Amino acid sequence: xxTPIPIAVQLYTLRNETAADFAxxxxxxxxxxxxxxxxxxxxxxxxxxxxxxLDELGLKAASSHVPxxxxxxxxxxxxxxxxxxxSQYVVCPYIENRNEAxxxxxxxxxxxxxxxxxxxxxxxxxxxxxxxxxxxxxxxKPLDAILEETDENQVQAEFDIYWLQKAGDQPSAWIDRYQxxxxxxxxxxxxxxxxxxxxxxxxGGVDLDTVFVLGEKAGVKYWIVEQDESRRTPLESLEISxxxxxxxxxxxxx
Numbered sequence: 001x002x003t004p005i006p007i008a009v010q011l012y013t014l015r016n017e018t019a020a021d022f023a024x025x026x027x028x029x030x031x032x033x034x035x036x037x038x039x040x041x042x043x044x045x046x047x048x049x050x051x052x053x054l055d056e057l058g059l060k061a062a063s064s065h066v067p068x069x070x071x072x073x074x075x076x077x078x079x080x081x082x083x084x085x086x087s088q089y090v091v092c093p094y095i096e097n098r099n100e101a102x103x104x105x106x107x108x109x110x111x112x113x114x115x116x117x118x119x120x121x122x123x124x125x126x127x128x129x130x131x132x133x134x135x136x137x138x139x140x141k142p143l144d145a146i147l148e149e150t151d152e153n154q155v156q157a158e159f160d161i162y163w164l165q166k167a168g169d170q171p172s173a174w175i176d177r178y179q180x181x182x183x184x185x186x187x188x189x190x191x192x193x194x195x196x197x198x199x200x201x202x203x204g205g206v207d208l209d210t211v212f213v214l215g216e217k218a219g220v221k222y223w224i225v226e227q228d229e230s231r232r233t234p235l236e237s238l239e240i241s242x243x244x245x246x247x248x249x250x251x252x253x254x
Contacts, residue, residue: 005215005216005220005221005222005223006035006036006060006062006221006222006223007033007034007035007036007222007223007224007225007242007245007252008034008035008036008037008038008060008062008063008222008223008224008225009029009032009034009036009037009038009224009225009226009238010037010038010040010065010186010224010225010226011025011029011037011038011039011040011041012040012065012226012228013225013226013227013228013230013234013237013238014029014234014235014238015040016234017234017235018043019043022042022043022044022045023045023053026053026054026057026059027057028235029057029059029238030057030058030059032235032238032239032242033242033246033252033253034059034225034242035059035060036059036060036061036062036222037054037059037060037061037062038062038063038064038065038091038184038222038224038226039061039063039064039065039085039087040064040065040093042081047080047081047084047085048084050084050085051084051085051086054085054086060086061082061085061086061087062087062089062184062221062222062224063087063088063089063090063091063125063158063184063222063224064078064081064082064085064087064089064090064091065091065093065127066078066090066091066092066093067093067094068092068094068095068106068109071090071092071109071113071124072109072113075113075116075117078090079116079117079120079122082122083120083121083122087122088121088122088123089122089123089124089125089156089158089183089184089221089222090117090122090123090124090125091124091125091126091127091158091184092110092113092124092125092126092127093127094127094129098131098134098142100136100137103136103142103145103146106146107145107146107149107150110124110126110146110150110154110155111150111154111155114150114153114154114155115153115154118153118154123156123183124154124155124156125155125156125157125158125183125184126143126146126147126155126156126157126158127158127160127186128143128157128158128159128160128163128164129160129163130163130164130166130167132146133164133167133168133169134167143157143174147178147181152180152181156181156182156183156184157174157178157181157182157184158182158183158184158185158186158224159171159174159175159178159182159184159185159186160186160188160226161185161186161187161188161206161211162186162188162189162190162198162206162228165190165205165206166190166196170207171206171207171211172207172210172211172214175211175214175215175218175220176214176217176218178218179217179218179219180218180219182215182218182219182220183219183220183221183222184220184221184222184224185211185215185220185222185223185224186224186225186226187201187208187211187223187224187225187226187241188201188206188225188226188227188228189201189202189203189204189205189206189208189241190204190205190206191203191204191205192204192205197229197231198227198228198229198230199227200227200230200232200237200240200241200244201225201240201241201244201245202240202241202244202247203240203244212248223245225238225241225242225245227241
């Protein structure tokens with residue numbers, strides 16, 4: 001299987017490491033062979049300092065996770081920062097309030113935010129967990145509602161395959177259903193035991209091969225490796241996952 005799709009890392013995986021040494025941690029990410037990073041804040045660096053660091057290390061800014069409150073209340077600054085670092089994708093990563101009325105409001109918020117992002121050449125994406133697959137009173141899943149009630153110019157998806165599987169769905173089915181609307185995919189694996197813990201890629205039970213095939217077909221722009229928690233050090237886990245990807249895609253060896 002061949003793929004030109006670049007590999008990024010979600011820096012939430014390295015939240016403790018970046019808190020201690022942001023620049024040094026990105027250097028280690030580059031050394032592992034990653035092409036890009038997905039940000040979850042810039043530590044104590046400015047957007048311009050981050051851009052200079054990325055250029056120095058030969059890394060791209062795949063995307064940025066930005067809390068919903070910040071997207072609602074500080075969007076002009078968010079957009080300016082994303083343009084500075086060269087990130088095309090802004091991602092709403094998590095929501096606190098999840099009843100039916102909350103989702104109705106969320107969809108309206110995402111429409112407005114997505115429209116504003118698009119005017120500035122950026123794309124808004126929504127990142128799922130498992131709770132967006134708990135049915136609404138009308139039987140629909142919130143993740144479907146979000147994507148059905150917005151158009152592709154307003155909101156795209158960042159499917160997190162661990163959480164889709166955790167909810168009992170096949171990640172590949174979501175990727176196939178929303179072809180052309182999932183430029184970002186969170187690559188994760190899940191242990192085969194009852195705990196269903198976060199696992200390094202290739203060590204668990206998620207059908208990654210089908211995800212890769214359908215992701216290419218669906219127009220994925222970045223594979224993004226994330227491991228929320230690890231029984232190893234995060235860098236060790238990322239190295240295992242990257243070695244797995246290099247086996248799958250030999251052209252990543254550089």
